[in-house]
Amino acid sequence: MNFEFSDEQNLLREQALGFLQEHCPMSAVRAVLDGDAAYDTDLWTKIAELGWTATAIPEQHGGLGLSYLELSVIAEELGRAVAPVPFSSSVYLATEAILMAGSDAQKERWLPKLATGDAIGTFALGEGPGQPSPQRLATTARKGKLTGEKIPVVDGDIADLAVVVAKADDGDGASLHLVDLAGVERTPVATLDPTRSHARIVFEDTPAEPLGTDGEGWSLTQRLLDRAAVLFAWEQAGGANAALEMAKDYAMERYAFGRPIASYQAIKHKLAHAYVKNTLARSNGYYGAWALDSDAAELPLAAATARVSATQAYYYASKENIQTHGGMGFTWEFDCQFHYRRAKLLSVNIGSEPSWQDKLIAAVERDAA
Amino acid sequence: MDFNDTAEEAAFRAEAKAWLEANVPTREELGGLDDIQAAKLWQKRKYDAGWACIRWPEEYGGRGASAIEQVIWNQEEGQFAVPGSVFGIGQGMAAPTLMAWASEEHKRKHLPPLASGEHIWCQLFSEPAGGSDLAALRTRAERDGDEWVINGQKIWTSGAHYSDYGIIVLRTDPNVPKHKGLSYFFLDMKSPGIEVRPIKQISGGANFNEVYFTDVRVPDDQRLGAVGQGWQVAITTLMNERAAIGGGGGGVGFKQVFDLARKVEIDGEPAIRDKNVRAKLATWYAQEAGLRFTGYRSMTALSRGATPGPENSIGKLVGASKTQDMASFAMDLLELSGAVSDPAYAEAHGAYQATFMGSPGGRIAGGSDEIMLNILSERVLGMPQDVRVDKGIPFNEVPTGR
Numbered sequence: 001m002n003f004e005f006s007d008e009q010n011l012l013r014e015q016a017l018g019f020l021q022e023h024c025p026m027s028a029v030r031a032v033l034d035g036d037a038a039y040d041t042d043l044w045t046k047i048a049e050l051g052w053t054a055t056a057i058p059e060q061h062g063g064l065g066l067s068y069l070e071l072s073v074i075a076e077e078l079g080r081a082v083a084p085v086p087f088s089s090s091v092y093l094a095t096e097a098i099l100m101a102g103s104d105a106q107k108e109r110w111l112p113k114l115a116t117g118d119a120i121g122t123f124a125l126g127e128g129p130g131q132p133s134p135q136r137l138a139t140t141a142r143k144g145k146l147t148g149e150k151i152p153v154v155d156g157d158i159a160d161l162a163v164v165v166a167k168a169d170d171g172d173g174a175s176l177h178l179v180d181l182a183g184v185e186r187t188p189v190a191t192l193d194p195t196r197s198h199a200r201i202v203f204e205d206t207p208a209e210p211l212g213t214d215g216e217g218w219s220l221t222q223r224l225l226d227r228a229a230v231l232f233a234w235e236q237a238g239g240a241n242a243a244l245e246m247a248k249d250y251a252m253e254r255y256a257f258g259r260p261i262a263s264y265q266a267i268k269h270k271l272a273h274a275y276v277k278n279t280l281a282r283s284n285g286y287y288g289a290w291a292l293d294s295d296a297a298e299l300p301l302a303a304a305t306a307r308v309s310a311t312q313a314y315y316y317a318s319k320e321n322i323q324t325h326g327g328m329g330f331t332w333e334f335d336c337q338f339h340y341r342r343a344k345l346l347s348v349n350i351g352s353e354p355s356w357q358d359k360l361i362a363a364v365e366r367d368a369a
Numbered sequence: 370m371d372f373n374d375t376a377e378e379a380a381f382r383a384e385a386k387a388w389l390e391a392n393v394p395t396r397e398e399l400g401g402l403d404d405i406q407a408a409k410l411w412q413k414r415k416y417d418a419g420w421a422c423i424r425w426p427e428e429y430g431g432r433g434a435s436a437i438e439q440v441i442w443n444q445e446e447g448q449f450a451v452p453g454s455v456f457g458i459g460q461g462m463a464a465p466t467l468m469a470w471a472s473e474e475h476k477r478k479h480l481p482p483l484a485s486g487e488h489i490w491c492q493l494f495s496e497p498a499g500g501s502d503l504a505a506l507r508t509r510a511e512r513d514g515d516e517w518v519i520n521g522q523k524i525w526t527s528g529a530h531y532s533d534y535g536i537i538v539l540r541t542d543p544n545v546p547k548h549k550g551l552s553y554f555f556l557d558m559k560s561p562g563i564e565v566r567p568i569k570q571i572s573g574g575a576n577f578n579e580v581y582f583t584d585v586r587v588p589d590d591q592r593l594g595a596v597g598q599g600w601q602v603a604i605t606t607l608m609n610e611r612a613a614i615g616g617g618g619g620g621v622g623f624k625q626v627f628d629l630a631r632k633v634e635i636d637g638e639p640a641i642r643d644k645n646v647r648a649k650l651a652t653w654y655a656q657e658a659g660l661r662f663t664g665y666r667s668m669t670a671l672s673r674g675a676t677p678g679p680e681n682s683i684g685k686l687v688g689a690s691k692t693q694d695m696a697s698f699a700m701d702l703l704e705l706s707g708a709v710s711d712p713a714y715a716e717a718h719g720a721y722q723a724t725f726m727g728s729p730g731g732r733i734a735g736g737s738d739e740i741m742l743n744i745l746s747e748r749v750l751g752m753p754q755d756v757r758v759d760k761g762i763p764f765n766e767v768p769t770g771r
Contacts (some may be wrong), residue, residue: 001378001672002371002435003665069370248750263753265739268746275745276683280659287662290370309655354644357651361641364654365628 003286009073016077019050024081026335032084036124038158038188038197040084047083048117053091057099062112063349068230068293072285075231079346084195086120086155088235088349092228094121097163097176101212101220102228108177110161122159124150124201131355132165134173134218139203141166142175144210148324149200150203154349155200156181157188163211164203171215176298177208189352193341222300225350229303230288235311236346237281243339244274248325254326267324274317281306281313301367304360311347311356318343372665374401374539375672381438385445388420393449405485405489405531407452412486422484424459429476430469430484437671455528459483459490463536463555465609470553470593470602479534479555491558493523493580500525501740503538503607504547504600505759505767507690508582510539510554512589517541517554519562519585525734527580529565532558536606538599543765550764551599553739556587572726602701607736621696621724623654633702640702649698656691660684679749685731686741691727 007014024043032040036289047053055071057063070313071091078087095114097105098121113119125132127139127150146164153162161180168175212220248271251262261267288306291299318339324331329336348351374382392414399407415421416430424439425431434442464483467476482488499506508521519539529535537557542550558565562585567575596604627650630641639743640646662681669679699721700707709715710722732738746752759767 001374001665001668003662004370004669004673019500097380244750248752251752259756260753263754263755265743266751268752269739269742271750271752272686272742272745275750276687279663279683280656280687283659283666284655285659286370287667295370304651305655305658308651309659312655313651354648358644360651360654361627361647367630368627 003290005069005073009069011365012070013073013077016052017080019046020077020081020083024083026082027085029338030335032195039086039155039195043083044085044117044120046084050363053095053117053188054115055091056069057095057111057115061107064115069289071231072234072289072292075234076238076285078085078153078323079235079342080242082195082342083241085120086196087157088119088228088232088346089122089155092113092119092231093123093224093350094159094161094163094228097123097211097220097224098178099156100224101176102178106209106211110178113160114350117239120155120158121161121163122153122155123154123224124156124162124164125252126150126152131351134142134167137165137167137174139164139166141168141175141208141210144207144209146179146203147201147205150190151200152189152198153201154196154198156201158188162201164208165217165221166208168215168217171213172218173215174217174221175214176211176220179206179208191345193345194318195341195347196345197340203330226303226341227292227298229307229356230285230292231304232290232346232350233281233306233310234285235284236314236343239342240274240278240281240287240310240314241318242345243314243321243343244271244278245335246336246339247271247274247317247321248326261324270320270324274313274320277309278314279308279318282292284309296331301360301363304356304363307356308360311353313336314339314343315347315353378437378441378672381434382441382445385420386448387441388418389445389449393420393451396763399452404453405455408455409486410576411452412454412456413556421463421486425464425468425480425484429480429493432702433764435671435674437668438669455489455531456483456486458492458527459488459532459534462492462606462609463490463534466553466593466602466606467538467555468480469605471555475591477486488533489528489531490555491526491529491535492606493526493529493535493537494606495525496522497524501737504551506538506541506551508537509543510541510552510587512541513586515589516586517589519582519587521582523580523582524568525577526565526580528566528579529558529580534558535580540764541596541599544763545597547759547762547764547767549597551603552596553593553599553602554587554591555593556585556591560585560587562586570727570730572723572730574727612654620736621692621699621721623650623657623695625717625720626650626695626699626702628652629702633704635702646702651710653691653695656687660687679745680747682741682745684743685735686738689731692724692731696728698723700725704713 023046028040028043051064052074054063055066055074056068059065072283098110114121139150146166159181161178164179165174165178166177184206185202188199189200191198252260253268254261284306288302291302322336322340325334325336328334394411413420419432422431423434423442427433460483467479467733494503496506496508508523510517510519534555536555538549538551538553539551562583564581564756566579569575569580615736630646633645634638670677703716710719712718715722747754
């Protein structure tokens with residue numbers, strides 16, 4: 001049994017933690033919340049210099065050729081720091097989509113830039129309220145031109161390229177397209193988490209290259225989301241632990257009726273429940289990371305399990321963190337809001353909790369069939 | 370990351386498996402034996418071959434195995450339908466306490482029959498006035514020469530009616546604060562003056578008892594730790610209780626309710642198609658998986674010779690509530706038939722109803738949910754203890770309720 005990160009990976013975790021404590025304190029997150037910048041460009045540059053954006057890209061394409069276990073470690077720390085950077089869009093989604101389905105030429109063109117962080121990628125799936133499906137897709141591709149409207153696209157206003165899901169007449173009803181976003185009309189959209197920007201993108205006969213086989217776009221999307229779900233889950237698990245720490249630290253210092261509120265069972269039990277949820281989420285994250293890294297057949301089940309656990313854990317920890325802080329937690333001045341915003345944002349970014357619960361049971365049903 | 374054994378672990382697993390395949394009692398061998406006889410037969414067979422209490426030193430009846438080997442053994446033994454153990458309290462709680470606190474003579478005398486299954490032990494800790502607040506116990510022991518004389522009552526004593534020995538915490542000095550006036554002994558359950566009365570549970574069973582003590586005499590020689598040191602000795606036992614009670618599942622799990630949801634219907638379709646059913650099942654699946662993989666993390670630590678972190682202490686807390694909720698939900702899926710427990714008519718021969726009625730016990734035994742949450746918040750998260758109004762006050766001046 002070797003169900004643990006290696007010493008090297010744990011060292012990477014320590015380095016990532018130290019780096020983010022220095023370069024991504026809560027004041028940096030707040031600067032993006034209160035300012036006009038869409039993301040922390042300095043932090044993004046530094047992260048790219050460290051090679052984090054290149055982690056799982058093979059060396060032949062300018063990457064570091066490390067494993068998804070290293071990427072999981074980085075994801076957890078970025079989540080803990082509530083980092084205001086387009087890492088998940090660019091690394092877990094756009095980069096992964098090109099690695100999964102890109103032609104040699106497409107890989108040649110984009111992966112080195114994604115690896116250095118010079119290009120930011122994103123994934124454009126949603127077209128308004130409700131669960132996306134091939135039937136509901138209105139974006140179409142004709143003769144290398146894309147037409148349609150995507151909203152919301154995470155980091156869509158700052159991205160250089162997008163992997164776009166469009167309707168297809170054949171196969172599974174969808175196809176993926178690679179679009180250079182230079183010159184494409186994009187409007188920033190306000191969301192509940194201003195530390196991660198979102199956009200509405202309108203395509204009008206926009207030049208696009210097919211990514212992967214036409215009519216296989218929906219199954220590719222599912223595979224992509226399964227892979228990304230593991231990494232999102234690690235971000236969520238990291239955030240959940242940070243929210244718990246924040247609540248605990250406050251409870252230890254805050255006195256009421258002559259003693260720290262951390263000595264009241266109403267607070268202790270709440271935070272112990274958060275610890276339990278966080279522990280389950282992390283353990284399921286291990287399973288997800290193993291399945292992702294080894295390309296195991298269990299990946300859909302492992303990913304959904306990690307995702308459901310982590311979504312539940314982060315939501316609980318983030319809302320009870322505010323509750324533990326009392327009125328101060330509800331103020332703009334306090335940092336509790338960052339976790340509350342990010343928890344919900346991450347939970348809907350690649351599909352809601354009910355959607356992933358449904359996928360989890362679907363995976364169990366496939367195994368039982 | 371991988372799920373593979375090291376070469377030594379794989380060799381140990383193969384050896385254990387081969388022995389189990391050749392030696393697990395057949396149905397014929399167990400025919401006509403009651404649960405205790407069957408448990409004793411299996412335990413003796415393991416003992417004779419060196420597979421009982423394998424972590425214990427050889428001189429006390431074990432084989433000096435490592436922690437990871439114990440886990441592997443448990444996994445392999447778990448693959449077989451072996452007789453249920455009645456030795457858990459003796460081997461899991463009394464024995465570690467004896468190893469830490471008893472004289473060498475007592476260890477050599479009492480540990481081997483515990484390992485072989487010859488002796489069954491029980492734990493006499495809880496009292497009507499002291500459950501979660503164990504140190505509030507009142508049963509007195511008064512010194513009389515080389516003996517102590519015990520008067521009072523214990524409760525929730527599992528297996529007292531068939532036990533040979535018991536470990537017991539007693540109040541030897543009521544004039545000092547509660548934790549300081551306790552002493553710890555072990556005693557012969559056949560001693561004159563002990564009366565065992567079974568307690569009928571809401572589940573209908575009677576697994577535990579009230580035990581009354583009237584002028585029961587125990588030699589001072591059977592005291593573990595110094596007079597007044599009983600609380601410290603009891604901590605040794607309780608540290609092992611959570612490990613012994615463990616998982617907290619049993620009865621109803623994800624697979625069973627998932628299969629049920631595929632069989633019964635909601636709105637004319639299999640219940641498993643219902644989104645609400647899927648959501649609930651998914652959450653329980655994720656909890657079960659989370660506990661399993663938390664166990665794997667602990668196992669990895671053991672495999673590397675390290676001590677597992679505190680993660681594993683969440684098992685009973687999560688498992689017990691999940692079991693209760695799943696049993697309740699399964700009965701909802703059964704609609705009107707959810708009420709039927711008659712094995713002749715009930716789904717799964719009444720397992721859901723039995724689990725529903727038994728599961729409240731799981732949330733209380735071996736540390737209630739609330740105590741487990743206190744332990745997690747205090748020992749893992751480092752939060753302060755609640756204010757204790759009885760702190761520093763002589764026990765006989767502490768306010769009491771009914």
